[in-house]
Each structure stands twice: as C-alpha cells, then as structure tokens.
Amino acid sequence: MSLRAVLRWPDPRLAQVCAPVEQITDDVRQLAADMLETMYAAPGRGLAGPQVGAMLRIFVMDTEWKSGPAAPRVILNPVVVPHGSETAIRAEGCLSLPGIEAEVTRPATVHMRWTDLDGAAQEAIFTGFAAACVQHEADHLDGIVTLDRIDPATRSRLEAACRP
Template sequence: MILPILRWPDPVLTTPCAPAVLSDDLRALADDMLDTMYAAPGRGLAAPQVGRLLRLFVMDAGWKDGPRTPRVLVNPEVVELMGARVVGPEGCLSIPGPVTQVERAEAVRMRWTDLDGGPQEAVLTGFEAICAQHEYDHLDGILTLDRLSPQARAEAEAAVLA
C-alpha cells in the first residue's frame, strides 16, 4: 500500500523516534514503506516520514540504475563514521523541490536488526552510505535543512515555500 509522505514543516519530522518492536504490523509497515519509496520515486524512506515515530527505515540506493536490492533496517545504529567527509547533493521526499549540498562521511558502519530478528552489520560506501546517514538522521528528528549553513537553509526553505 502506498502511504502518504509527510512534508516539512510537519512537526513529526523533527521528533526523535522510539525503538521499533518486531511484529507482523512492523513487517507490514516495512513492506508499505518500500512500496511508497519506489512509487515516490525515492531511494530511502524513514518511518517518521510516513507518520510513524519508530526507529525503522528502508532504502535501495541503486534501484534506479539497476535491479532492486531493498534493505530494511530496524533499530539501526551508526557504529562508526569512516573515511573522508564529502559534500554532495541530497534531496528528500519530505522536502520536495530543493536539492541541497550536505556534508557526510564517505563510509559508515551500521548495525541493525532485520525483519526476522537477526542481527546485521555492514560497511556502506558511496551513495549507499550517504542514503543510510540521511535516513538515520530522520530517526533522530534531523532534516537535511538542519545540516545547512543559515544562508543555504534560508534559500532551501524559500524554495520549498515558494
């Protein structure tokens, strides 16, 4: 099922999320979030973007250029930010319009639980690392706007509100 995506400045988007509990409802939510992400079309979607304040996000960083390889991360943790800091373009389904330049680590070691309750850990690099850091921020109530200089933020907000 395609879910409505909340848009900035909805206050849910700036609210930190609670831990997710594995259940059939959570699995159904993850499936719906993947459907919503692909339909949007986006490369990642966090639970607060669909109004659920849970530590859950889905992503598929490369599906637009190749086969679908979805990931579902339940209660993800950033274990380590790795490599150089890089600045690159980021868009957000909850902030339609502007693409902003955001600084991120070029690699990240993440730990999470999968939908079967199994522990997972991976080092993500390239765009997958950027996508994971972006979605992880949503779980803490942080938006790309929060990572911009005051001038860049004002320009991005004006573009959204125009």
Template structure:
C-alpha cells in the same frame, strides 16, 4: 500492499526523535513493505518511518532507485557505530522536501548495526551512496532534516525556494 502518504516539512513529526522498535512483529514487517512500496512509487532511494507518520526507528532504502534492478533493504533500530573521518559534500534530495536539493557533508563510510525482519542483528560497512543514504535516513529517525545539515545561508535560500 499500499502506498502511504509522505509527510512534508515542516510537519512537527519530522522534528521528533523516534522510539526503538525492539521486537520485530508482523505489523512492523507490513509497515516496512508499505514503506518500500511508497518509496518506489515516489520515487526515492530511501524512506524513514517518521516520513509516513510513524515515530519508530525503521528505514528502508534501495540505492538503485528507479534506475536499476531492485535491491530493497530494511533497517530496524539502526545505529551508526563508526563514521569515517573522510567526508564528501554532495546533493541530497528528500521526499519530505520535494523539489529541494541541498549540498550536505557526510562521512564517506560508516559502520552500521541494525536488526533485519527476521530479528537477526546485522553489522555492515557501508560506503559511497549507501553510506550517504543511510546517514540521511538515520537523521530522520533523530528528528533531523537536510535543512538542519546546511549553513544558515543555504538554508534561507532553500526555505525560500520551498516556500517556507
């Protein structure tokens, strides 16, 4: 497969809500594999389709990143059904905002529903880093970047550091 170019903020495609995929096709399976290749090469723990210029509801993740054995996951048309009321604030990086780490508040647990590459609907409770990563990637599918999740003061500092 191939490594795809990753869009950088403020590319307007990163602020665009993505369309549902519906039926899983060989083209979607190929895109998912190319996204995994791109994520591992970057390296990162997650990558959403709009980050490679495809405005479809698809993301890939491997919370082990480059540090552990590979555990790639592919999420098509993901929907967060529930979020825990308990939250945590932690550092988040983004492949579309290289060099920027934001302190973002996220639910510590979510219930996620999605379609896998076989076309099977799945549902799973994710917690910890898996929940945080999935929320970050779903934000991308909704046209939201980490800068949209921080207060005005932190955003100004991060934009200045990024050079925006």
C-alpha cells in the same frame, strides 16, 4: 501493501526523535512493506518511518534499483558510526522536501549495525551514495532533516523555496 502519504516539511513529526522498534510484529512487517511500496512509487531511494507518520526507528532503502536490479533493505534500530576520517559532499534530495536539493557534508564511509525483519543482527560498511543514504535516513529517526545539515544562509533560501 498500500501507499502511504509522505509528510512534508515543516510537519512537526519530522523533528521528533523516534522510539525503538521493540518487537517485530505483523504491524511492523506491514509498515515495512508499505514503506517500500511508497518509496518506489515516489520514486525515492530511502524512506524513514517518521516520513510516513510512523514514529519508530525504521527505514527502508534501495540505492540500486534506479540503475540495476532492486535490492531493498529494511533497517530497524540502526546505529551508524563514521568509519575513517574522510568526508564527502553530495547533493541530497528528500521526499519530505520535494524539489529541494542541498549539498551536505558527511562521513564518506560508515559502519552500521541494525536488526532485520527476521530479528537477526546485521552490520555492514557503506561507502559512496549508500553511505549518504543510510546517514540521511538515520537522521530522520533523530528528528533531523537535510535543512538542519546546511549553513544558515542556504537554509533560509531553501526554506523559502519549500514552504507550502
């Protein structure tokens, strides 16, 4: 495993839609391992392929490790669907926008389907912080960053704060 550099906004790769993972190869497994190591070292709770320059529909997450035992997940080709009509507002940070937090409104509960590293189909219902995390990471796979989810005035203020 090795640490990978995390791209920072406004790197144009963060605005690109990623390609599906067509085959689970040794390279994909190595990418997943590197992404988990990078996420934990950052320290973050989620990291998407494009954040490390891998333009594939892959993300890793572990919403538990800062408060309990590690529970890493590798998510390939996720499909996220709102589950119910309730929304939640949460402060979201992003490893590609260091030092920036923004209040983002998202569905409070989501149903997600994905493929794991063994090629098995998975699905789960996510609520609370985990729901926000999977939506945030899935956004990265569609070229969407936190700044794209907030009002224009707040975005302008935060852009000024995070420009290199």
